Amino acid sequence: MTGSNPARRYHPVTGAHLRFGVMGSAANGAAEALKQTCRELGRAVANEQCCLITGACPGLPHEAAMGAKAAGGHVIGISPASSLQEHIEVFHSPHVGYDDMIYTGLGLMGRELVNIHSSDIVLIVGGRCGTLGEFAIAYQEGKLIGVLEGSGGIAAALPQMARAIRKETGAEILYDRDAVSLVRRLLQRFHETSQAAGGQWAGARAQSGLNSGERGALGAGSELGGLDQQVPAISAQSLAWDGQQIV
Numbered sequence: 001m002t003g004s005n006p007a008r009r010y011h012p013v014t015g016a017h018l019r020f021g022v023m024g025s026a027a028n029g030a031a032e033a034l035k036q037t038c039r040e041l042g043r044a045v046a047n048e049q050c051c052l053i054t055g056a057c058p059g060l061p062h063e064a065a066m067g068a069k070a071a072g073g074h075v076i077g078i079s080p081a082s083s084l085q086e087h088i089e090v091f092h093s094p095h096v097g098y099d100d101m102i103y104t105g106l107g108l109m110g111r112e113l114v115n116i117h118s119s120d121i122v123l124i125v126g127g128r129c130g131t132l133g134e135f136a137i138a139y140q141e142g143k144l145i146g147v148l149e150g151s152g153g154i155a156a157a158l159p160q161m162a163r164a165i166r167k168e169t170g171a172e173i174l175y176d177r178d179a180v181s182l183v184r185r186l187l188q189r190f191h192e193t194s195q196a197a198g199g200q201w202a203g204a205r206a207q208s209g210l211n212s213g214e215r216g217a218l219g220a221g222s223e224l225g226g227l228d229q230q231v232p233a234i235s236a237q238s239l240a241w242d243g244q245q246i247v
Helices: 032-047 061-072 084-089 107-117 129-140 153-165 181-195 198-207
Strands: 018-026 051-054 075-079 100-103 120-125 144-148 172-176
Touching: 018 032, 018 107, 018 129, 018 172, 032 051, 032 061, 032 120, 032 144, 032 172, 032 181, 051 061, 061 075, 061 120, 075 107, 075 144, 075 172, 084 100, 107 129, 120 181, 129 144, 129 153, 144 153, 144 181, 172 181
Parallel strands: 018 051, 018 120, 051 075, 075 100, 120 144, 144 172
Antiparallel strands: none
16 A cells, blocks of 8 residues: 555645644654554554654654555654754654655754644654643644553653643543544544534635535545545645645
8 A cells, every 4th residue: 555645534624634643752662562553553544544744753653654654644744953964963863754854943842833733633642741742732722632541651641631731722632542443533523523613614615715515524435424525625825735745
């Protein structure tokens, strides 16, 4: 399947390829079983015809990226560096296996904002202080967040942290120990919330120039509520991806 161009799921407003952002520990030395679980997570994202985003870092997110790539998925790395040379020599980060690499020049913490804002759904696997920062941004921004249980680190502490936040931002957190189940549940929930906001999003589609007869679907081949049609790419003026380029 590698190198193929499978059907894709699309965002019901922008028509852009639906994006999962994987946030987690960039440290090497994780247990082999956890690495395999992260690869399974990446494969699940690709098999559901979604795009996978990471911070172009080593560790658990890179394992997920490699899993997605092996399954024929589209993978984007958002680097803290300003160039390929800095990415390799200063940040000591992987550069092979990505379809697109975005060099932000913002450093590690600045890059976190781009990671989260570019993700429709956020996945947390393990993690340390950087991942905690990404979770905080995602929660504040009202994102749909999935936590891979059993991955250790910050992921293990999030249930208690989430209860202590006591702030309504619109964020929602789903927990699951099974990678495939987590991805499917997140897509189902994304579909449900999209349907609930259908009136508002219909107006957004109209303003974006989509024809009135076009459906706001998550993509081709979807098993979620019979959504079996692709949303065509929208105008060049929109904030959308055309598969190989971020506008």
